[in-house]
Amino acid sequence: MKNTYQDYVTEIQKIADIGFAVGVLQWDKEVNMPKKGAAFRSQQVATLSGIHHELSTSESLGELLEHLYTNQDTLTPHQAKNVTISRENYLKAKKYTTEFVKNRSKVVSNAYHKWIEARKANDYGVFKDSLKQIVDIAREEAKILGYTDHPYDPLINRFEKGATVKALDVLFADVRQQLVDFCKELQEKPQVDNAFLKKYFNKDKQWKYSLELLKEINYDFDAGRQDLSTHPFTVNFNPNDVRVTTRIDENDFTNMTWGTIHEAGHALYEQGLLAENYGLPTGRYISLGIHESQSRLWENNVGRSLSFWKSRYERLQDTFADNLGNVPLIDFYKGINRVEPSLIRTESDELNYHFHILIRYEIEKGLVEGSIEVEGLNEVWNAKYKEYMGVDVPDDNHGILQDIHWSHGSMGYFPTYSLGSFYAAQFFQQAEKEVPNLIEEIEAGNSQPLLDWLREQIHQHGQFYTAEELCTKITGEPLNFKYFMDYAKEKYSGIYGL
Numbered sequence: 001m002k003n004t005y006q007d008y009v010t011e012i013q014k015i016a017d018i019g020f021a022v023g024v025l026q027w028d029k030e031v032n033m034p035k036k037g038a039a040f041r042s043q044q045v046a047t048l049s050g051i052h053h054e055l056s057t058s059e060s061l062g063e064l065l066e067h068l069y070t071n072q073d074t075l076t077p078h079q080a081k082n083v084t085i086s087r088e089n090y091l092k093a094k095k096y097t098t099e100f101v102k103n104r105s106k107v108v109s110n111a112y113h114k115w116i117e118a119r120k121a122n123d124y125g126v127f128k129d130s131l132k133q134i135v136d137i138a139r140e141e142a143k144i145l146g147y148t149d150h151p152y153d154p155l156i157n158r159f160e161k162g163a164t165v166k167a168l169d170v171l172f173a174d175v176r177q178q179l180v181d182f183c184k185e186l187q188e189k190p191q192v193d194n195a196f197l198k199k200y201f202n203k204d205k206q207w208k209y210s211l212e213l214l215k216e217i218n219y220d221f222d223a224g225r226q227d228l229s230t231h232p233f234t235v236n237f238n239p240n241d242v243r244v245t246t247r248i249d250e251n252d253f254t255n256m257t258w259g260t261i262h263e264a265g266h267a268l269y270e271q272g273l274l275a276e277n278y279g280l281p282t283g284r285y286i287s288l289g290i291h292e293s294q295s296r297l298w299e300n301n302v303g304r305s306l307s308f309w310k311s312r313y314e315r316l317q318d319t320f321a322d323n324l325g326n327v328p329l330i331d332f333y334k335g336i337n338r339v340e341p342s343l344i345r346t347e348s349d350e351l352n353y354h355f356h357i358l359i360r361y362e363i364e365k366g367l368v369e370g371s372i373e374v375e376g377l378n379e380v381w382n383a384k385y386k387e388y389m390g391v392d393v394p395d396d397n398h399g400i401l402q403d404i405h406w407s408h409g410s411m412g413y414f415p416t417y418s419l420g421s422f423y424a425a426q427f428f429q430q431a432e433k434e435v436p437n438l439i440e441e442i443e444a445g446n447s448q449p450l451l452d453w454l455r456e457q458i459h460q461h462g463q464f465y466t467a468e469e470l471c472t473k474i475t476g477e478p479l480n481f482k483y484f485m486d487y488a489k490e491k492y493s494g495i496y497g498l
Contacts (some may be wrong), residue, residue: 002060003067005079008074009280011061012086016279017255018052020237027235029112031227042109049105056093060162065090078282081464085281095144104141107133108409115407116230124378124396131406135367138411152368154410155412159288161466164367168415172361174481175354175418182488183351186339190495194335201253209319210246210260216312217447219244219264223271231404232259232346234295238278241490242270253320254336255347258299261347265298266291266403268451272459282462288413291465292420294454295429300350300421301428301487302442302450306333334495341389343398350421351488352389359384360403360414368411381412423471425484427458430475 002011025045033041055061065087072080111130118127138155145154150165157163162323207228214226220242229245235414244263249255265442277283285291302308306329309316313332324332339349345356363380366372372380381400382393393399405413432438433451441449457474468478492498 002064005075005083008064008068008083008086011055011064012269013279015052015055018055020046022048022052022234023237029109030229030233031245038109038113042106042113045109046102046105050098050102051070051242053093053096053098053101053373056090057096062090062094078464082280082282084275085463089281092145095146100140100144104137104409107137108407109464112404112407115401115404118401119397121232122395122397123402124400127401127407128374128377131377134409134411135374136404138368138408139370142463150365151363152367153231153410155364155368156415157412159410159413160416161287162468163289163415163419168361171418171422171481172358175358176483177321178481179351179488181352182485182492185338185498186351186492186496189498191340192334192338192495193331194338196323196327196332197253197335198251199253201250201320201323203248203250203283205319206248206250206253206256209316210248210256211258212315213257214244214264216445217264217268217302218262218451219267220271224267226260232263233404234263234270236267236270239271239273239275239283242267252347253323258303258336259346260484261303262299265295268298269294269459271450272455273462274460277462280462282464284462286458286461286463287467288416288468289419289423290458290470292416294420294458296350296417296421297424297454300446304337304350305442306330307439307442309333309446310443337492337495339492339496341391342386343391344402346402351492354418355388355422357414357418359388364411364414419479422479422481422484423467425487426471426475426480427454429483429487 002008022045025041025048029038029041029045063082068075068083069087072083075083107130111127111134114127118124129389134323139151142154144150145157147153153164156165156168211226214451215221224242224244227243227245229247232244232246234242234244239246244260244267246256246260246263267286273283273285275283309329309332313329317327327335337349340352341352341355342348345353346358348356359381362384363372367374367377378396378400385391385393385399431450435441435449438450441447458470461470464471471477471479
């Protein structure tokens with residue numbers, strides 16, 4: 001019988017190998033795969049997902065985990081944490097049948113291709129039936145996992161351990177009560193100009209500049225690569241192979257620039273996980289909320305700050321002289337932080353962004369509990385955008401088809417975006433206290449001290465701490481919306497002259 005910690009590491013890493021092999025196939029599907037390969041790729045992913053599940057729920061692994069769990073006094077704290085989390089994951093995985101796992105994989109894979117077709121046709125009707133299957137799978141999964149208060153709880157918990165509808169309702173009430181009024185106050189002020197960002201920016205020049213940006217914030221190209229995709233994303237197969245994608249719009253410079261910085265933040269986190277913990281819980285990210293905190297911190301707290309562009313703006317002007325050559329730095333800074341309601345989540349300013357998340361959160365809750373149906377969902381979507389943001393949705397691509405997440409089966413994912421922004425504000429304020437001359441370093445074009453701090457405080461720990469434990473360890477308290485509002489008021493009061 002296998003009963004040593006090294007036996008455990010060997011088994012867990014073998015399971016991880018298969019999981020990451022599936023990841024490579026999925027990355028290729030979204031970046032390189034020819035259209036005709038879709039059907040067989042769905043079959044391949046489903047087969048490997050089934051094998052992954054079988055290994056993850058084998059009786060021998062369960063016996064090994066129970067043996068080590070009951071003999072934790074022979075393990076180091078990190079070893080005991082790995083075993084404890086793996087046992088929790090095992091017991092959860094045992095609730096799923098192999099048939100369910102394979103079926104979910106096939107439904108998701110097919111849904112992605114239907115979403116692509118729907119995007120090309122600009123027609124929600126093409127995607128509707130696939131989304132119905134996704135919702136049915138989500139409802140079935142909620143029953144499998146079990147819940148006490150709301151069927152959406154176990155789905156959120158897959159991405160943000162410990163999060164509940166009850167807690168998120170309170171958080172989004174803060175968004176409504178504080179952020180809505182502040183955004184209205186900003187809208188009453190003269191609007192800043194950002195027309196210079198909406199001119200023609202050559203695709204090849206944008207691509208080359210995106211690579212420069214990645215290098216400047218210390219993304220390791222020896223451990224990663226960048227490609228183009230329909231929807232920007234980051235995928236990792238180990239800390240030494242973390243890949244990003246970006247999207248380029250030749251008539252909107254913001255799309256590529258801050259999308260690239262955003263995905264770089266995700267990638268820097270993955271590249272900062274310790275290679276010696278590959279496949280183990282302490283070698284994986286804590287939660288999607290913490291993951292999103294890294295991307296939002298780099299995108300907004302750093303990448304949309306005046307400090308970040310002080311040493312970089314002259315180079316940017318040289319690259320796009322026709323558009324930016326006569327635009328002063330302060331006007332550029334104000335322009336990239338323009339606040340106004342928008343249709344597209346990924347193109348939203350960092351304040352209105354949270355209304356996009358609120359809308360998706362309410363829709364997902366409704367779909368899972370059955371108060372909202374897939375039929376006519378695009379009309380529900382459009383009505384909420386009119387109610388919360390005062391905008392009219394012109395078509396499905398600018399509305400319900402804009403996000404890839406549902407085609408990935410990721411019900412419960414969206415709330416982590418707001419959590420990430422709120423964590424980011426809290427973490428960055430702490431970094432300013434602890435990193436000597438942090439802002440001056442960023443102004444000089446040196447973001448390495450910030451990355452070093454993030455590596456020490458967050459990246460290296462993997463899942464040794466929960467999100468709440470880590471936040472308390474770093475900042476002295478759990479997540480507090482106050483830090484985000486303080487950051488927003490200080491920054492935007494200056495931009496809009498409040």
